[in-house]
Amino acid sequence: LRPELARYDTEISRLTAELEALKEDRAGIQDFYDECSSIISPVRRLPPEILTQIFTQHDLACAVDPDETTAFCKLARGPxxxxxxxxxxxxxxVMGxxxxxxxxxxxxTLWDTSEETTVKMMTTLRDVLERGGKSPLFIDIRTGASPLHPPALQLLAEHSxxxxxxxxxxxxxDLxxxxxxxxxxxxLTSIVLYGEFSSESISIFENAPRL
Structure with a gap:
């Protein structure tokens, strides 16, 4: 039985050492969490203007990251x-x-699916436009094998x-x-059109004094 007991003792020692290591790792994470959560944490003292600049740079960086550039992520402003x-x-x-x-x-492609998805996309677009308030609007539209959902264009036109x-x-x-x-x-100061447009469609932009 001694060999069997010795085997158990060895396993207990191993597990005890592993448990102590886990406790030490947890303590380190807890310290980091407490520091981040502290009211005196440096990041909490940054003024909103600085945080806004940081958020803007983060958004721009994600825009060129292949993992962050799905069509819905772009529309919803995922970052x-x-x-x-x-x-x-x-x-x-962020919201204010x-x-x-x-x-x-x-x-x-976002609208080229089910009715439920279309409703979701319209709600998302409406939220983004409302959060923008009266700030300038920069629009990038890309169509593939199907035209863009007409109500989406109409919603954008409400913010023209x-x-x-x-x-x-x-x-x-189709504009x-x-x-x-x-x-x-x-x-409106700049417009870029790639493709073939009817003269009637382009006439929308005739009265744009800053173009």
């Missing part, structure tokens, strides 16, 4: 939503800073007085949904 979940203060800054929500990126920059590219390029924007483009 900003991630930041808003860190803590209540960050949530308030219109300049963070100046970009609207739309791909027709905010449009400052726009790019539209793809195969199915009729933008008709309500005609004569309401006082801020």
């Amino acid at each position: 900003l939503l991630d930041l808003s979940q860190v803590c209540a203060r960050w949530h308030d800054i 800073t219109p300049s963070l929500w100046e970009n609207a990126e739309l791909e027709s 007085e905010r449009w400052e920059w726009m790019s539209v590219s793809g195969f199915f390029l 009729d949904g933008f008709s309500a924007a005609k004569g309401r483009l006082s801020r």
Whole structure:
């Protein structure tokens, strides 16, 4: 029986050492958590203006990251939503800073699915536009094998007085949904069109004094 007891003793010693190592690791993580949660943590003393600049740079960095560039992530401003979940203060800054929500990126593939998905996409687009308040709006539209959902264009047209920059590219390029924007483009300074457009569609941009 001695060999058997010795085997148990060895295993107990191993498990005890492993448990102590786990306790030590946990203590280190707890210390880091306490430091981050502390009211005197340096990050908590940063003014909203600095945090806004940091959030903007984070959003820009994620825009060129292949893992962060799904069509829905672009539309919903995924990186900003991630930041808003860190803590209540960050949530308030992200959701309450219109300049963070100046970009609207739309791909027709998002609407080329079920009705339920279409409703979700429209709600997401509406949220992004509302969070942008009256700040300038930079729009990037890309169409693939199908045209962009007309109500999405109409929703964008409701905010046409905010449009400052726009790019539209793809195969199915129907801008009729933008008709309500005609004569309401006082801020538009640049527009890039890739594809074939009817003269009637382009006439929407005739009265844009800053172009």
